[in-house]
Amino acid sequence: MKNTQLRLGRRPQGEATMEDFEVTSEDIPDLGPGEVLVQNHYISIDPSSRTHWNDGQSYRAMMQIGEIVDVGTGGEVIASNNPDFAVGDMVTGGLGIQEYGISDGTNLQKADLSLAPLTSWMGGLGITGLTAYFGLLDVGKPQPGETVVVTGAAGAVGMIVGQIARIKGARAVGIAGSDEKCRFLTEELGFDGAVNYKDDLYGGLRECTPKRIDVIFDNIGGPMLDTIMRRLALRSRIVISGATSQYNTDDIYGPKNYLALATMRARMEGFIIFDYTDQYQKAREDMAGWMKEGKLKFRENLMDGRVEDYPAVLHSLYEGSNTGKMLMRLPAAQA
Numbered sequence: 001m002k003n004t005q006l007r008l009g010r011r012p013q014g015e016a017t018m019e020d021f022e023v024t025s026e027d028i029p030d031l032g033p034g035e036v037l038v039q040n041h042y043i044s045i046d047p048s049s050r051t052h053w054n055d056g057q058s059y060r061a062m063m064q065i066g067e068i069v070d071v072g073t074g075g076e077v078i079a080s081n082n083p084d085f086a087v088g089d090m091v092t093g094g095l096g097i098q099e100y101g102i103s104d105g106t107n108l109q110k111a112d113l114s115l116a117p118l119t120s121w122m123g124g125l126g127i128t129g130l131t132a133y134f135g136l137l138d139v140g141k142p143q144p145g146e147t148v149v150v151t152g153a154a155g156a157v158g159m160i161v162g163q164i165a166r167i168k169g170a171r172a173v174g175i176a177g178s179d180e181k182c183r184f185l186t187e188e189l190g191f192d193g194a195v196n197y198k199d200d201l202y203g204g205l206r207e208c209t210p211k212r213i214d215v216i217f218d219n220i221g222g223p224m225l226d227t228i229m230r231r232l233a234l235r236s237r238i239v240i241s242g243a244t245s246q247y248n249t250d251d252i253y254g255p256k257n258y259l260a261l262a263t264m265r266a267r268m269e270g271f272i273i274f275d276y277t278d279q280y281q282k283a284r285e286d287m288a289g290w291m292k293e294g295k296l297k298f299r300e301n302l303m304d305g306r307v308e309d310y311p312a313v314l315h316s317l318y319e320g321s322n323t324g325k326m327l328m329r330l331p332a333a334q335a
């Protein structure tokens with residue numbers, strides 16, 4: 001049986017294109033002791049993946065040329081020499097962009113389909129949901145009655161941030177790139193307000209945040225963050241989750257409005273989700289409970305594609321085509 005894979009061919013300049021990758025096809029080897037063979041159904045589409053293809057240092061090892069592109073996956077166990085995994089188990093993990101992956105089981109988690117579909121275990125109950133949970137609750141620490149503003153609000157992380165803010169008694173205001181996304185936030189997810197940043201960002205924000213902003217949860221960065229910082233309240237907190245607007249450039253735009261931190265006695269702090277690994281279980285229990293109570297909704301945005309379609313699907317994410325967690329659905333899961 002053949003396995004099609006996508007490998008890093010060279011380090012991209014600016015946004016990655018198909019020319020930066022190489023498609024390979026290999027025979028699937030026999031399984032060794034303790035190994036599991038997974039047929040991938042879904043590939044996680046994440047803006048930060050682009051940052052791992054650069055040269056240099058980060059919070060995790062950079063990918064090397066020739067390696068299979070390292071992203072989150074979801075799929076079905078189709079052969080197993082591991083007593084912890086049975087044929088038919090649905091699992092999430094980090095098997096990379098390929099049709100099949102072999103694992104010793106240490107980077108796989110079984111998805112409880114009685115609770116939520118596999119796609120939700122890659123989104124709301126997966127890394128992006130956990131990022132929202134810990135970034136907001138451990139770093140932002142919203143208090144009842146406070147106002148939380150989240151950028152990239154209709155995306156995988158952002159949509160969960162606003163809902164958890166409301167569960168904790170805070171007001172949630174989302175910033176997103178279209179009126180349709182703003183309606184999704186207020187009408188479907190219950191955000192208190194939403195602003196389309198392509199219209200009048202500061203004017204919209206002033207209307208939606210009459211008591212100014214206590215927590216900014218920032219996924220986007222760039223000049224947008226400067227504008228939002230003009231509305232900071234006293235002793236406010238800015239959570240740096242990411243900076244999607246800056247991932248395809250070497251000419252990074254840093255906050256120019258940083259003196260607002262002094263004026264408002266505010267704090268800006270970043271975090272990386274992998275520091276919370278030992279607390280994932282508790283967070284998932286909380287989120288599953290909120291989901292059952294109808295207080296927390298997930299949305300996945302599935303795009304059909306093959307391994308070699310990944311660069312085009314990632315490009316559409318940067319263009320803002322997604323609402324919710326974006327996943328590429330491989331032929332194994334397509335109807």
Ligand SMILES: NC(=O)c1ccc[n+]([C@@H]2O[C@H](COP(=O)([O-])OP(=O)(O)OC[C@H]3O[C@@H](n4cnc5c(N)ncnc54)[C@H](OP(=O)(O)O)[C@@H]3O)[C@@H](O)[C@H]2O)c1
Nearest residue numbers: 048131152155156157176177219242243244245272273320
């Ligand atoms: N700290 C951590 O441990 C951690 C872990 C996971 C993810 N993150 C970060 O969380 C952030 C959100 O990730 P996600 O998976 O939820 O992505 P996402 O928000 O689902 O998808 C990207 C969205 O960003 C917006 N966008 C894209 N390019 C933009 C640009 N140039 N300027 C302004 N907006 C742009 C688009 O929305 P609009 O249509 O609204 O513009 C797009 O839909 C990322 O920065 C990611 O790196 C951090």
